[in-house]
Amino acid sequence: MRAIVKNGIGVFTPQGFLDGNNASSFLNLEDIEATINLNVDIILVSLRKVVFFNKNGLDIFVKLFTKVRQKNSTTVGFCDYDKKKFVAINKFYAGELAFSLFKSLEIASLFSTSFKNQQKNILLYSEDKSQRTAMAIELHDYGHNPVVAISEEDFDKKSLNNSAYDYVIDYTYLGQMGEKIATRVTGNAIIYTISAFLDAEIGNTFNIAYHNNSLNVGFRLFIFDAYKVVSMNIHAFNFFSKLSTSAAEYNATIAFVGLESTKIPESFIENMEDSGIIFYDQMDDILLNKELLKELGASSAANIKHKRVIDKDMVMKLPDFIDATVATIEMMTNSKAIKEAVEVSKIEINEHEGRIASSIGFYGDIDGMVILVFPSKIAKKACELLIGESTDDVELILDTLAELVNIVGGKIKSLLLDHNINVNITLPRTYHNVSDLLEVVESKKGVQVNLAFDDDKFLFFLTK
Amino acid sequence: MITRNNISDFIDKIPPSPKILQETIRYLNNGDLNKAAKTATEDPALSAFLKNLVNKPLYGFKQEVSDISQIFGILGLSGSQQSVYNYMLTLLSPKKWNLFHLNEISFDELQAVFSIQWQHILEHLKIVDKDIESSITLLPASIIVSEALFSKSKEDVELLRSVHDLNYNTILQRLCDTTLFDICVEISLKWDMPQVIPDIVRCASGINPSKEKDINKLGKWMHLLLFYELSQPLFVEAGLNDFIEFNIDYVEDIYEEFLEVMGVQ
Numbered sequence: 009m010r011a012i013v014k015n016g017i018g019v020f021t022p023q024g025f026l027d028g029n030n031a032s033s034f035l036n037l038e039d040i041e042a043t044i045n046l047n048v049d050i051i052l053v054s055l056r057k058v059v060f061f062n063k064n065g066l067d068i069f070v071k072l073f074t075k076v077r078q079k080n081s082t083t084v085g086f087c088d089y090d091k092k093k094f095v096a097i098n099k100f101y102a103g104e105l106a107f108s109l110f111k112s113l114e115i116a117s118l119f120s121t122s123f124k125n126q127q128k129n130i131l132l133y134s135e136d137k138s139q140r141t142a143m144a145i146e147l148h149d150y151g152h153n154p155v156v157a158i159s160e161e162d163f164d165k166k167s168l169n170n171s172a173y174d175y176v177i178d179y180t181y182l183g184q185m186g187e188k189i190a191t192r193v194t195g196n197a198i199i200y201t202i203s204a205f206l207d208a209e210i211g212n213t214f215n216i217a218y219h220n221n222s223l224n225v226g227f228r229l230f231i232f233d234a235y236k237v238v239s240m241n242i243h244a245f246n247f248f249s250k251l252s253t254s255a256a257e258y259n260a261t262i263a264f265v266g267l268e269s270t271k272i273p274e275s276f277i278e279n280m281e282d283s284g285i286i287f288y289d290q291m292d293d294i295l296l297n298k299e300l301l302k303e304l305g306a307s308s309a310a311n312i313k314h315k316r317v318i319d320k321d322m323v324m325k326l327p328d329f330i331d332a333t334v335a336t337i338e339m340m341t342n343s344k345a346i347k348e349a350v351e352v353s354k355i356e357i358n359e360h361e362g363r364i365a366s367s368i369g370f371y372g373d374i375d376g377m378v379i380l381v382f383p384s385k386i387a388k389k390a391c392e393l394l395i396g397e398s399t400d401d402v403e404l405i406l407d408t409l410a411e412l413v414n415i416v417g418g419k420i421k422s423l424l425l426d427h428n429i430n431v432n433i434t435l436p437r438t439y440h441n442v443s444d445l446l447e448v449v450e451s452k453k454g455v456q457v458n459l460a461f462d463d464d465k466f467l468f469f470l471t472k
Numbered sequence: 473m474i475t476r477n478n479i480s481d482f483i484d485k486i487p488p489s490p491k492i493l494q495e496t497i498r499y500l501n502n503g504d505l506n507k508a509a510k511t512a513t514e515d516p517a518l519s520a521f522l523k524n525l526v527n528k529p530l531y532g533f534k535q536e537v538s539d540i541s542q543i544f545g546i547l548g549l550s551g552s553q554q555s556v557y558n559y560m561l562t563l564l565s566p567k568k569w570n571l572f573h574l575n576e577i578s579f580d581e582l583q584a585v586f587s588i589q590w591q592h593i594l595e596h597l598k599i600v601d602k603d604i605e606s607s608i609t610l611l612p613a614s615i616i617v618s619e620a621l622f623s624k625s626k627e628d629v630e631l632l633r634s635v636h637d638l639n640y641n642t643i644l645q646r647l648c649d650t651t652l653f654d655i656c657v658e659i660s661l662k663w664d665m666p667q668v669i670p671d672i673v674r675c676a677s678g679i680n681p682s683k684e685k686d687i688n689k690l691g692k693w694m695h696l697l698l699f700y701e702l703s704q705p706l707f708v709e710a711g712l713n714d715f716i717e718f719n720i721d722y723v724e725d726i727y728e729e730f731l732e733v734m735g736v737q
Contacts, residue, residue: 009713010630012637021637023718024703025736033708057718059699059727060736339473339628342647393646394636411635418631 009034011043014411016120017050018043019087019113023057028064035069040076047218047435049082050120054113056088063100073107085109085183087116094179108183115177119146128152132177133163142182149236151291197229197294197301198222203236206244219251221371221434228260229304231294235266245276252283261304265291323352323455325424326470329378330457332419333468340390340412341461348458348465355449355456355469357381357442364402365439366409367449368417372431378420379449380413381442381467402440410436473625476648479655482620489560489663493518500553501602508552509541521559528584550605551587557609558583560663565616570623572615573710583612585701589734593693596733603666604690610673611698613659614641614652618715641677641716652716653677678719689726696723696730 011018020043022034035053043051053069055061066086073084085108086097097109110116118130130152134140140156147154155173157163167176200214219230232248252262263286269277277287286304288294294301334345357363364387367379382390384405391408392398399405417433424431439445454471489497492515499508512518519540526543527536537543544552565579574582590608594600618640622629632638641652653674660670668687674680675691676698682688699718701707723730 009708010634012633012635014635021714022703022708023713024699026703030703030705030708033705034713057720059696059718059720059723060731062737335628336631339625339632342473342475393632393643394638396642396646414635415631418634419627422627422631 009039011039011048011051013043013046013048015117016048017052017113017116018046018048019052019054021054021057024059026058026061026065028062028068031065031068035072037072037075040072044076044080044082047215050108050116051076051082051084052087052108052110052113052116053085054088055086055093061093061096066097066100070101070107077106083108083119083183085181087111087113089179091179098181105181106183109179109181111177111179115175115180118150118152118175118177119182128174129172130154130175130177131157131163131166131173132180133157133160134178134180135160136181139181143177143180146182197231198227199231199233199291201233201236203238205238206240208241208243208247210244210247214247217371217432218434220254221369221375221432223255223258223260227437228258229263229294229301230255230260231263231265231291233266233291234264237267237271239271240276245272245280248280248285249283252280252285256284261286263288263294263304265289265294325374325427325429326350326455326457328423328427329420329470330468332423333378333380333416334459336412336416336419337386337390337461337466340393340415341386343389343461345466346460348460350455350457352453352455354451354453355379355446355467355471357446357467359465360442363442364406364409365442365445366406366413366436367439367445368413368436369434370417370420370431371434373429374424374431376470376472377449378413378416379445379454379467379469379471380416381445381469382409383464383466386461386464386466406438406440410438413438473628474621474644474647476650478621479648479650482617483655483658483662486659486662487563490515493556493560494664496556497553500549500556503549505544505549505552506541509544512544512556513540518556518559521562522555524580525555525558525584530584530588550602553602554587554606554609557606557663557665558587561609561613561616564613564659566619566623569619571619571626571629572712572715574615574619574712578706578710579612579615582615582701582707583609585704586611586697589697589701590694593697593730593733596729597690597693599690601668603668604672606666607669607672607690608694608697610656610660610665610669611676611694613656614673614677615712615715617652617655617659639714639717641679651677651679653680677716678722679717681722692723692726693730695719696726700730700734 009020009022011020020035020039026034040051076082076084087110089097089111094109094111098105110119118128130147132140132143132147132154133156134143144154144156155166157166163178202210248262255262262284265288267287281287294304330347338345362384363381364384365379365381367377369375369377387405387409388398390412391405394408394411395404413436417436421431421433449469449471452471454469457468459466459468492511495511496508499511512522522540522543523538526546527533531546537546547555561583562579569575586608591605594605621644622640629640629643632643645651656673657670671682671684671687672690672694675682675688676694678695682691702712707713
């Protein structure tokens with residue numbers, strides 16, 4: 009079974025009946041490992057469409073969870089259940105719950121470092137006092153405002169005030185949480201969350217390939233959310249210094265937020281500042297300051313030290329890239345595409361009004377970036393298949409567009425594999441308008457293909 | 473990926489039921505098992521299908537039963553009608569499955585377990601009605617339709633489903649404003665199946681409840697039976713578990729009773 013991956017959470021959704029005979033048919037270690045490779049920080053099995061389960065069935069999943077945790081330190085567990093199912097699972101594993109239980113996927117996403125919407129007012133309750141505290145601390149760390157109900161009566165009373173809370177959490181249990189360095193994208197900045205004591209292990213838990221590729225794709229601001237860092241040793245210090253030096257080659261900025269100066273030696277701070285790392289007290293000091301963001305590069309043009317140009321290898325594979333893109337958009341819109349013009353040049357967009365864009369990078373045997381510029385009309389039509397209805401909600405369209413570009417990336421990956429070319433794809437990036445896109449790619453040379461879907465013009469641009 | 477034209481092409485290509493089968497069904501409807509058996513014998517493929525069916529271990533015969541009259545006698549009027557409909561459906565099924573990991577044997581197995589379990593349910597509900605008993609035979613048509621429409625776009629569908637929780641029925645509905653079960657209804661019309669058959673199967677989709685209470689109730693039982701069987705390892709591994717969406721809310725009121733009937737602990 010394949011997982012659906014969104015916001016850093018991989019979810020498997022079996023349907024029907026779950027017991028010792030069939031659970032291993034639904035999910036095996038390979039399925040989970042394939043999902044982990046997609047950079048998730050939580051893996052869950054949804055019980056939303058499971059009408060019956062017994063302990064033998066869950067045991068098979070729990071054994072898989074244990075293996076995954078031991079190997080990858082990913083948060084694992086179940087989600088989407090009612091009170092009856094929650095009570096049953098607690099009864100099955102009384103006192104031995106090593107996995108997490110999230111009443112809904114929405115609640116799980118509050119505990120994901122990839123969750124974009126922070127500062128939510130959250131009412132929470134658990135019979136277990138230590139669980140209430142653990143959840144409150146986690147939520148607070150993720151930038152939310154938790155309100156803890158101290159008894160069931162208190163919870164019922166507070167729950168009546170619907171408008172006071174964005175989310176209400178009950179029937180939820182936090183097992184061992186993930187220890188991976190989680191990554192999320194906020195606007196044009198990438199935020200890594202680090203915690204506890206940092207030592208040489210940071211070299212293993214930090215995804216350097218992802219980071220390097222983000223630089224290639226055009227990200228220029230990398231923020232380390234360090235509120236939960238207790239201290240660091242010389243190995244971690246060296247790691248960050250090197251990271252900052254390499255970022256400088258791309259004119260990128262590394263920033264630390266929430267790291268108290270008393271927690272690490274003064275000389276570390278001084279040397280890190282010398283290597284270009286900037287320190288801030290609060291995340292909002294950066295994210296809410298548009299001028300500063302611009303200055304730090306989160307909305308500025310890419311100024312890559314080593315400009316990379318499109319080469320012959322890449323051009324040879326162009327038909328694959330175009331086929332993947334055209335096939336996907338055709339599939340999503342049920343309309344035919346006509347290729348109008350192909351040109352090797354800098355990106356040229358004549359019509360800026362009513363257009364949104366998205367990009368996805370790939371790296372491996374060859375690396376580069378595909379950029380798609382959509383008329384809003386096509387984007388909306390393509391997204392209708394995924395969301396099931398027409399919408400004018402720009403954020404929803406951009407989110408769905410990211411999924412669409414992910415499909416394009418997946419298709420490119422599989423087409424290239426047919427030619428024995430192995431690549432991995434990055435997280436997709438979306439742009440509200442053409443100007444935002446041009447800030448990143450205006451200076452890059454690549455192959456531009458103009459396509460027409462019915463009467464709408466659509467632009468494909470392949471660059472390095 | 474799939475257009476309304478693809479669907480029309482598929483429906484146009486559904487063969488009308490062969491004359492021998494029509495005759496056999498007509499005799500069965502008239503309650504004449506002997507004439508039905510005599511007619512069925514004229515179709516070697518149907519005869520072979522019936523022999524294969526009745527000699528399965530679940531019927532428990534020690535010696536091979538090969539006489540069609542004897543087979544119809546064993547199956548009875550309703551069982552014989554179901555078997556002929558099941559055979560008709562195999563005429564639609566692909567020689568080689570691509571979308572689902574199925575083959576002739578496993579599809580045959582699916583038809584057989586559906587028929588047996590449906591009979592079990594109807595006995596529990598104290599329903600004796602030949603057409604209602606046969607309604608289960610149309611249910612696997614939804615799987616054949618999925619295979620026919622989506623097999624050429626298998627990779628695209630997989631990619632689509634890797635980013636969003638979508639099943640074949642929903643994709644078809646969003647792309648073409650029709651469902652797999654609407655196409656099953658078209659099949660039943662082409663084959664002159666009694667109206668109650670498509671009515672129940674449409675409800676069994678879990679998204680089209682009927683205003684008729686009795687039909688709706690049968691649709692709920694069939695929807696739950698569908699997912700009971702599609703949760704079996706053979707069919708999970710065949711990729712059938714999530715080909716349509718299981719609507720738990722729809723079957724909530726019969727769930728406990730279903731577990732009892734199926735002997736689920």
